[in-house]
Amino acid sequence: AQSVTQPDIHITVSEGASLELRCNYSYGATPYLFWYVQSPGQGLQLLLKYFSGDTLVQGIKGFEAEFKRSQSSFNLRKPSVHWSDAAEYFCAVGNNDMRFGAGTRLTVKP
Amino acid sequence: DTGVSQNPRHKITKRGQNVTFRCDPISEHNRLYWYRQTLGQGPEFLTYFQNEAQLEKSRLLSDRFSAERPKGSFSTLEIQRTEQGDSAMYLCASSPDRGRTPLHFGNGTRLTVT
Numbered sequence: 001a002q003s004v005t006q007p008d009i010h011i012t013v014s015e016g017a018s019l020e021l022r023c024n025y026s027y028g029a030t031p032y033l034f035w036y037v038q039s040p041g042q043g044l045q046l047l048l049k050y051f052s053g054d055t056l057v058q059g060i061k062g063f064e065a066e067f068k069r070s071q072s073s074f075n076l077r078k079p080s081v082h083w084s085d086a087a088e089y090f091c092a093v094g095n096n097d098m099r100f101g102a103g104t105r106l107t108v109k110p
Numbered sequence: 111d112t113g114v115s116q117n118p119r120h121k122i123t124k125r126g127q128n129v130t131f132r133c134d135p136i137s138e139h140n141r142l143y144w145y146r147q148t149l150g151q152g153p154e155f156l157t158y159f160q161n162e163a164q165l166e167k168s169r170l171l172s173d174r175f176s177a178e179r180p181k182g183s184f185s186t187l188e189i190q191r192t193e194q195g196d197s198a199m200y201l202c203a204s205s206p207d208r209g210r211t212p213l214h215f216g217n218g219t220r221l222t223v224t
């Protein structure tokens with residue numbers, strides 16, 4: 001069965017610092033992988049997606065993620081965090097029955 | 111592209127009452143999904159439609175839950191005899207019916223059962 005693990009429930013970084021959010025997945029075939037961001041009281045906005053090809057994918061708002069099949073990981077990165085990046089981040093795997101991780105809440109310190 | 115629209119945004123109901131939520135997907139999207147999200151958790155898959163056909167239902171969708179998409183456009187999710195454990199955010203998403211495409215989510219309906 002497919003599943004997603006986000007090991008970090010909450011991360012705090014200083015504005016301007018780099019960020020890496022971890023995601024590990026379990027999937028029987030070649031996975032479709034996604035990162036979504038959710039602000040309080042809002043729906044989910046797609047940051048980036050991986051279907052195939054280049055394992056380093058670029059997304060919106062300066063985010064990128066790297067697919068590592070050997071580690072079953074799809075970690076999200078950003079070189080310099082902005083205060084507006086504070087939100088909940090969800091990794092997801094699958095297609096018709098997409099499965100989400102429990103999320104990582106990002107706090108940005110001034 | 112007006113986005114996925116969900117109504118109402120908030121619903122407060124008493125235990126035992128029935129509630130119905132509506133989702134209007136992006137107009138050209140054939141696939142429609144319902145998810146439930148509780149505090150501190152990621153969205154959990156409930157059910158999925160392709161046009162008017164309900165193709166998959168999660169075991170989370172108890173007999174008190176029913177979803178419809180009668181004309182392959184908007185969808186409704188009804189919860190009968192609500193329980194306090196039904197309190198959650200109910201999210202709708204849609205996608206085109208062509209291969210590998212991400213889901214587009216609405217802003218959700220927050221249900222509070224008192």
